[in-house]
Amino acid sequence: MQLGNxxxxxxxxxxxVLITLFIVVRVATRSGKSATDFxxxxxxxxxxxxxxxxxxxxxxxxxxxxxxxxxAVYGYDGLLYSIGFLVAWLVALLLVAEPLRNTGKYTMADVxxxxxxxxxxxxxxxxxxxxxxxxxxLAQMAGAGGLVALLMxxxxxxxxxxxxxxxxxxxIVYVLVGGMKGTTWVQIIKAVLLILVPA
Amino acid sequence: MSSSNEPPYPDDPERHLPPHxxxxxxxxxxxxxxxxxxxxxxxxVHQSEDFAQLRTTFRRFAFPMxxxxxxxxxxYVLLSTYAHGFMTMPFIGYINVGMAMGLAQFATTFLxxxxxxxxxxxxxxxxxxxxxxxxxxxxxxxxx
Numbered sequence: 257m258q259l260g261n262x263x264x265x266x267x268x269x270x271x272x273v274l275i276t277l278f279i280v281v282r283v284a285t286r287s288g289k290s291a292t293d294f295x296x297x298x299x300x301x302x303x304x305x306x307x308x309x310x311x312x313x314x315x316x317x318x319x320x321x322x323x324x325x326x327x328a329v330y331g332y333d334g335l336l337y338s339i340g341f342l343v344a345w346l347v348a349l350l351l352v353a354e355p356l357r358n359t360g361k362y363t364m365a366d367v368x369x370x371x372x373x374x375x376x377x378x379x380x381x382x383x384x385x386x387x388x389x390x391x392x393x394l395a396q397m398a399g400a401g402g403l404v405a406l407l408m409x410x411x412x413x414x415x416x417x418x419x420x421x422x423x424x425x426x427x428i429v430y431v432l433v434g435g436m437k438g439t440t441w442v443q444i445i446k447a448v449l450l451i452l453v454p455a
Numbered sequence: 456m457s458s459s460n461e462p463p464y465p466d467d468p469e470r471h472l473p474p475h476x477x478x479x480x481x482x483x484x485x486x487x488x489x490x491x492x493x494x495x496x497x498x499x500v501h502q503s504e505d506f507a508q509l510r511t512t513f514r515r516f517a518f519p520m521x522x523x524x525x526x527x528x529x530x531y532v533l534l535s536t537y538a539h540g541f542m543t544m545p546f547i548g549y550i551n552v553g554m555a556m557g558l559a560q561f562a563t564t565f566l567x568x569x570x571x572x573x574x575x576x577x578x579x580x581x582x583x584x585x586x587x588x589x590x591x592x593x594x595x596x597x598x599x
Contacts, residue, residue, distance in 0.1 A: 334552060336535055339560045343528045346567055350517045358583035
């Protein structure tokens with residue numbers, strides 16, 4: 257089962273990819289090359305823009321497809337999941353981000369390894385980050401696969417996997433080329449589009 | 456090649472290369488490479504009262520607040536699971552207690568965030584800037 261004309265869907269998707277890639281590349285070539293620019297967006301984003309970008313982070317496949325589906329299928333119990341997302345953000349704020357404040361470091365691994373042996377601590381931090389990201393991505397990829405099947409009419413598993421891998425490569429390009437500035441701008445655009453367009 | 460025979464960072468066994476060979480400080484420091492601060496200096500600040508006060512100020516906010524919102528959220532989940540009668544009571548019009556409580560979770564999250572920002576700006580930042588000044592000798596003012 258597919259929705260609409262697959263060629264048109266792919267064309268619209270391609271247009272969005274080109275626009276966001278253009279923005280990312282332009283941001284990358286205009287900004288500086290220091291670590292501050294890559295990791296912290298050159299500190300040029302104010303609170304409101306960062307807030308919109310974080311909102312864009314949360315407006316993900318898991319929210320739009322997963323939570324909406326859970327509420328549709330299970331009713332009120334699906335709502336408990338979304339409240340769980342929200343309260344979990346407070347854990348990240350008070351227990352993880354707060355101790356990093358004022359340390360002059362970018363990442364958790366930097367702070368942990370500052371006064372300890374670099375290599376084992378950084379390995380541990382990287383492993384734990386990858387483990388958490390893996391489970392998070394599982395949910396997102398499931399949504400992505402469903403979307404691809406619906407919009408492009410691709411139902412064969414390997415073809416779906418190929419398209420999803422392509423999207424993954426695209427994301428890596430965004431981050432490597434744009435750094436924090438590029439990804440923040442993409443998230444802001446995404447948040448604005450996802451809130452305004454359905455409205 | 457280093458011209459001296461002694462290791463460039465005697466109190467850091469992981470750093471075998473001279474400073475300009477080590478990519479880590481520039482990649483990991485926000486406002487540029489920080490001065491290398493000796494172990495003794497760190498020990499001194501670690502024992503100092505200012506640092507203890509900074510730590511207590513942080514902990515006295517973060518831990519109680521965490522306990523409060525975790526308790527509040529679990530109360531909400533447990534009530535939703537076991538107290539159906541209570542949660543389906545109508546609250547305002549056709550919105551029942553369960554929905555109202557869910558929305559209240561949103562409200563409390565925003566409230567806690569606002570309280571945290573206020574607390575950090577008012578109490579944590581000045582203390583931290585003062586400690587940094589002490590340790591790096593005014594470097595924090597230059598970097599802003």
